[in-house]
Amino acid sequence: MQYFFYGIAGVFLVFQALYTIIPLFCSKVKKLNPDLAEKSISVLVPAYNEELTIRNCIDAMAGLHYSNYEIMIINDGSKDGTLSALHELLELESDYRKPDHKLSYKTIRGFYRSNRYHNIYVIDKLNGGKADSLNAGIDYAASDIVITLDADSMLETNSLKYVNQYFHNSDIIALGGTVKIVQGAERKKNGAIVEKFRGKGLIKSQIINYTHGFYVRKLTQSFFNSIVVISGAFGAFYKDVLVQVNGFRSTVGEDIDITLKIHEYIKANRLKKKLVYAPEAVCYTECPENLPNFYKQRIRWQKAFVDCVLIYWSRLSQKFSVSVSLFFAIDGFMLGTLSAFTTLVYLGQALISGGNIIQAIIFLLISVLLNAAQIIISLYLCRKYGSTYTFADYLRMFLFSQVELLTYRNLLVYINIAGTFKYFDNDEGWGFVERKGVATISQNIAVGSN
Numbered sequence: 459m460q461y462f463f464y465g466i467a468g469v470f471l472v473f474q475a476l477y478t479i480i481p482l483f484c485s486k487v488k489k490l491n492p493d494l495a496e497k498s499i500s501v502l503v504p505a506y507n508e509e510l511t512i513r514n515c516i517d518a519m520a521g522l523h524y525s526n527y528e529i530m531i532i533n534d535g536s537k538d539g540t541l542s543a544l545h546e547l548l549e550l551e552s553d554y555r556k557p558d559h560k561l562s563y564k565t566i567r568g569f570y571r572s573n574r575y576h577n578i579y580v581i582d583k584l585n586g587g588k589a590d591s592l593n594a595g596i597d598y599a600a601s602d603i604v605i606t607l608d609a610d611s612m613l614e615t616n617s618l619k620y621v622n623q624y625f626h627n628s629d630i631i632a633l634g635g636t637v638k639i640v641q642g643a644e645r646k647k648n649g650a651i652v653e654k655f656r657g658k659g660l661i662k663s664q665i666i667n668y669t670h671g672f673y674v675r676k677l678t679q680s681f682f683n684s685i686v687v688i689s690g691a692f693g694a695f696y697k698d699v700l701v702q703v704n705g706f707r708s709t710v711g712e713d714i715d716i717t718l719k720i721h722e723y724i725k726a727n728r729l730k731k732k733l734v735y736a737p738e739a740v741c742y743t744e745c746p747e748n749l750p751n752f753y754k755q756r757i758r759w760q761k762a763f764v765d766c767v768l769i770y771w772s773r774l775s776q777k778f779s780v781s782v783s784l785f786f787a788i789d790g791f792m793l794g795t796l797s798a799f800t801t802l803v804y805l806g807q808a809l810i811s812g813g814n815i816i817q818a819i820i821f822l823l824i825s826v827l828l829n830a831a832q833i834i835i836s837l838y839l840c841r842k843y844g845s846t847y848t849f850a851d852y853l854r855m856f857l858f859s860q861v862e863l864l865t866y867r868n869l870l871v872y873i874n875i876a877g878t879f880k881y882f883d884n885d886e887g888w889g890f891v892e893r894k895g896v897a898t899i900s901q902n903i904a905v906g907s908n
Contacts, residue, residue: 500605505532507538548575
């Protein structure tokens with residue numbers, strides 16, 4: 459066990475070094491090119507019981523700085539007043555569009571167009587889950603590029619412009635944008651969005667987690683063309699590629715699954731294509747505000763990862779690139795899941811036997827120092843890519859991150875273990891997390907973000 463732990467510790471240090479060096483030296487802000495032609499974009503918004511949040515999403519969509527796009531909200535048999543809210547907000551009328559009939563999904567009950575916003579459509583269908591809803595949206599989409607967006611997500615005004623600019627690079631086949639926490643943002647009187655480090659400790663922890671996860675981890679993985687998951691909260695794909703891989707699979711984690719399917723498609727067809735992270739393309743999402751909902755969300759994420767480990771593990775060496783295989787198998791599984799078990803066993807053994815305490819303390823100190831360095835880098839990149847936190851906020855974020863390392867971060871270790879066991883409960887579906895509709899800055903995003 460001791461040598462196994464040393465092996466994991468060594469691999470951990472290698473990956474942490476990459477996550478420290480690559481973002482610092484290999485990140486570059488892309489400026490918008492106003493002369494680029496606008497590619498057609500369909501924004502797909504699957505909605506299940508989103509009565510409280512759908513208004514914010516629609517308000518943000520209405521003010522996007524882009525013209526060649528459509529929005530398709532897919533009501534997946536909601537049991538609350540989602541469809542009624544859509545009728546009220548959008549002034550829907552029955553419409554018709556012929557689907558491609560290239561993907562399978564549950565029966566469509568109605569297709570509507572908004573009288574208030576000419577480019578917003580609603581698909582009403584029988585309940586089939588998020589993946590099923592996305593497949594319906596893809597089949598009805600009229601554009602070359604498809605964006606998947608959660609119903610509680612709100613795009614910044616220039617987000618589609620950045621997506622369009624990235625897709626003008628012929629090497630790019632899919633991308634993920636930056637997801638920020640809406641509870642950490644507010645509007646000033648001039649309409650500009652200002653981010654503030656505020657709220658409950660759990661919200662602050664998620665702000666830190668998202669900042670580090672996107673500006674450090676996603677940037678590094680993008681550099682090696684090894685992004686393992688394009689977030690379901692904000693991802694963009696070529697429609698024909700989604701059709702080629704047979705759309706989204708009905709699973710607890712459709713976003714990681716579709717990402718791996720595209721990587722597999724690239725290798726099978728010997729394409730020189732990339733899945734990238736676009737830090738300039740931003741959306742805001744509402745995060746869980748209490749431990750029960752946070753627990754449900756993260757358990758679902760871990761179950762999704764375990765599901766894909768079981769499905770794709772045997773094919774990693776033959777059907778995926780070396781970089782994807784390494785980041786998925788080593789960084790994702792070995793360091794993200796397996797280490798949660800082995801670390802507890804090792805520490806327990808050390809405490810009981812009294813040995814290896816010095817080594818454990820040294821490793822802990824190194825981990826703390828690397829984490830501190832990465833947090834500093836993530837905050838630097840956060841500022842570099844246009845965030846508006848004050849210097850005092852950045853200082854508070856750093857100090858909180860050090861406390862969070864020994865508090866909320868330990869909760870994630872427990873969730874990784876619990877989620878791994880709970881995967882075998884075979885509990886699928888949307889994994890609904892209660893939302894309060896607190897996202898009140900949508901109109902700011904529509905008018906004030908650059």
